[in-house]
Amino acid sequence: MAVSTTPTTGGNARPARRPRGEGQWALGHREPLNPNERSKKDDNPLNVRARIENIYAHRGFDSIDPADLRGRFRWWGLYTQRKAGIDGGRTAVLEPEELEDKYFMLRVRVDGGQLSLAQLRVIADISERYARGSADITDRQNIQLHWIRVEDVPAIWKALEDVGLYTTEACGDCPRVVMGSPVAGVSADEVIDPTPAIDEIVERFIGDPAYSNLPRKFKSSISWLADMPYEVNDISFLGVVHPEHGPGFDLWVGGGLSTNPMLAQRLGVWVPMAELADVWEGVVGIFRDYGYRRLRHRARLKFLVNDWGVEKFREVLEKEYLGRALIDGPAPELPEKPIDHIGVHTQADGNRYVGAAPVVGRTSGEQLRKLADVVEAHGSDRVRLTAYQKLLVLDIAPEKVDSLVGGLREIGLESFPSVWRRSTMACTGIEYCKLAIVETKARGQQLVERLEQRIGDLGGEDISIHINGCPNACARTQIADIGLKGQLVMGPEGKQVEGFQIHLGGGLGMAEGQKAGFGRKLRGLKTTADELPEYVERLTRRYLAGRTEGERFADWVVRVEEDELR
Numbered sequence: 001m002a003v004s005t006t007p008t009t010g011g012n013a014r015p016a017r018r019p020r021g022e023g024q025w026a027l028g029h030r031e032p033l034n035p036n037e038r039s040k041k042d043d044n045p046l047n048v049r050a051r052i053e054n055i056y057a058h059r060g061f062d063s064i065d066p067a068d069l070r071g072r073f074r075w076w077g078l079y080t081q082r083k084a085g086i087d088g089g090r091t092a093v094l095e096p097e098e099l100e101d102k103y104f105m106l107r108v109r110v111d112g113g114q115l116s117l118a119q120l121r122v123i124a125d126i127s128e129r130y131a132r133g134s135a136d137i138t139d140r141q142n143i144q145l146h147w148i149r150v151e152d153v154p155a156i157w158k159a160l161e162d163v164g165l166y167t168t169e170a171c172g173d174c175p176r177v178v179m180g181s182p183v184a185g186v187s188a189d190e191v192i193d194p195t196p197a198i199d200e201i202v203e204r205f206i207g208d209p210a211y212s213n214l215p216r217k218f219k220s221s222i223s224w225l226a227d228m229p230y231e232v233n234d235i236s237f238l239g240v241v242h243p244e245h246g247p248g249f250d251l252w253v254g255g256g257l258s259t260n261p262m263l264a265q266r267l268g269v270w271v272p273m274a275e276l277a278d279v280w281e282g283v284v285g286i287f288r289d290y291g292y293r294r295l296r297h298r299a300r301l302k303f304l305v306n307d308w309g310v311e312k313f314r315e316v317l318e319k320e321y322l323g324r325a326l327i328d329g330p331a332p333e334l335p336e337k338p339i340d341h342i343g344v345h346t347q348a349d350g351n352r353y354v355g356a357a358p359v360v361g362r363t364s365g366e367q368l369r370k371l372a373d374v375v376e377a378h379g380s381d382r383v384r385l386t387a388y389q390k391l392l393v394l395d396i397a398p399e400k401v402d403s404l405v406g407g408l409r410e411i412g413l414e415s416f417p418s419v420w421r422r423s424t425m426a427c428t429g430i431e432y433c434k435l436a437i438v439e440t441k442a443r444g445q446q447l448v449e450r451l452e453q454r455i456g457d458l459g460g461e462d463i464s465i466h467i468n469g470c471p472n473a474c475a476r477t478q479i480a481d482i483g484l485k486g487q488l489v490m491g492p493e494g495k496q497v498e499g500f501q502i503h504l505g506g507g508l509g510m511a512e513g514q515k516a517g518f519g520r521k522l523r524g525l526k527t528t529a530d531e532l533p534e535y536v537e538r539l540t541r542r543y544l545a546g547r548t549e550g551e552r553f554a555d556w557v558v559r560v561e562e563d564e565l566r
Contacts, residue, residue, distance in 0.1 A: 020294075023292055024290050025289050027290075033293075034295070036173070036296060043072065044209050045071065045074070045172055048072035052073075052150065056068075057152075074171035075174060077167030077168070078107075078171070079434075080101065081146055083099060084101065088438050089437075100434060104146075104148040105146050107142050107145075107167060108166075109166060109168070109176070110141050112141070112195055112198045113387075115383045116381055116382060117382075120368055120383055122163045123365075127364065127365025128366065128369070130149070130156055131148055133366060134146040134147060136361050137363060137389045139389050139474070140219070140387065141177060141387060171217075172217070174218065175206060175214070175220065178198045178201055179220065179223075179233070180222050181194075181225050182385065182392045183384070183394075184224070186347040189335075190239070191224060193224070194222045194237065196273075197277055200277040201220075201222075211288060215287065215293045216296070216299040217234075218284055219233045219235075220280065221236045221237070221387075223237070224239030227339040227340070229479070230264065232256060233256075233264060234253065234255065234264075234300070234301045234302070235252070236252040236253075237252075237271065237280075240270065240330060241330075243330070245270060248270045248271055249270070250329055250331065250332045251266070251267045251326075253267060253283060253301065254313075255302060258473050259472070259473075262302040263516050264302075268328060270327045279326075282321035286313070286321060287301045291304055333512075334509065334512045335512065339510070341355040341386060342355040342357055342415070343415060351398070354392065354401065355391070356392070358391070358412065359444070359445050359448055360440075361425065367413070374411065378404045378407070379396070380396055382395055388425060419461070420465070424448050425476070425480075426443070426444035426467040427440050427467065428440065429441055429443075444467050446533065447536065454537050455540055458544070461553070462481075463481045465484070465536065466479075467486075477506075478506050479506040479507055480519075481504070481505060481506070481553045486498070487501055487526070489527070489528055491528055497530070499529055502522075502526060503519045505520050505556075505557030505558055520557055522565060
């Protein structure tokens, strides 16, 4: 018997429910609000600066309104740091006020990764004066300081701003640091230096209330070279030459990792240099107006792009935000090998730039101060930060390179590091982060030392290791050869201990022939933190013994049986 599918309205039948709104402003969905959205509606987070300067810095930590402390402070680069001695098993159990210490992490945004010596010296001075010497280079070209007291924040802001540095919107639901190539303006392979576009975006939009209330964070990168992780940002521009219109930029949108990783997608458009800022504003406007605000875990741009598809996204961008059509464009050409800039390289002007590696991004105020001295003594005024927790020194005369390399080595920065030091990153971890479950920085340093001693060089091969203290993937775990996601695991004595879930063979399309993907996650593939060095050593030896000629680690991981990976 046929069953009618026509909705009825008589009797006891209920009218069909309207689809639940996702909190998209452009569609009139402004209620109900989750706690984060209520906080932003109650007061624009940028306004908290006045309260920090006029109230909290004078009355101290205990005077801070909780809505400011755990929300709006982030728009000025401030997170409360984790109280010492709280183990990872209590991370998801304790209330925020039980987890947090009365000190802050302060994130200094370094747009384009560009630092002058004056700026570097100020950061070093702040670290030593106010942050117990702490300083970490992040994989988003920021510098993070710890142990900051709210009483000292106004003085820190003044010192930073006197040399053109800011913490404005370094965190929060807003446009974060605009990443850029660390060799912008000096690379012999660069056709267009996009630094002016980065500067224009920062000057026009960062700190603008029109874009300070986004559904979630918004991550950007602009680079002619494929030396940025462009496939994991909300928006990325990558250099490309159009056969008719010449040099410009290819637009990618909707990338992001964390617990629901997605790769950015090409919109298939060619954007000239002069229009980068306007197109960037259009994409951020779409996110603000159409982004999902009802559920926090779906509030990133990647979910909207995934649901809409690139054709609709492009149509809305062109018709509603730009008022004109964009030019179709070709895909960018990728280099033969991935670019990380470590070592000595020739600039377009004949001088050299030198890339050097701390270990897992960990540095200090003392080391940064000594770095400034070494750089100045060799005739340079420019240092750059990379997206891989490394740094570069620009503008070195050829005859001074060897002396600079030696000077960097003396202060703990290696220009010719082992593959392990060169390719290992770690997030902040349980030492300071309230979300973390395990320790990361010290574990990363110990792992690098063990692998250097036991395995040494890989004969030109590269194996990247990314260590994260929780599932949020700040260290980009899913796109590493060996990605380590911190969690509690069962130890040899039957008790829960710090450990890692293991992802293998992930990567991005950073070179010709490489395909981006999140690698292989095997059921039950975990290790305790104490057993991690032994596991990585065992896995590496199996790869070296069983690979075919020219076979990369990621390809080997896909090919072999599961038992080889345990």
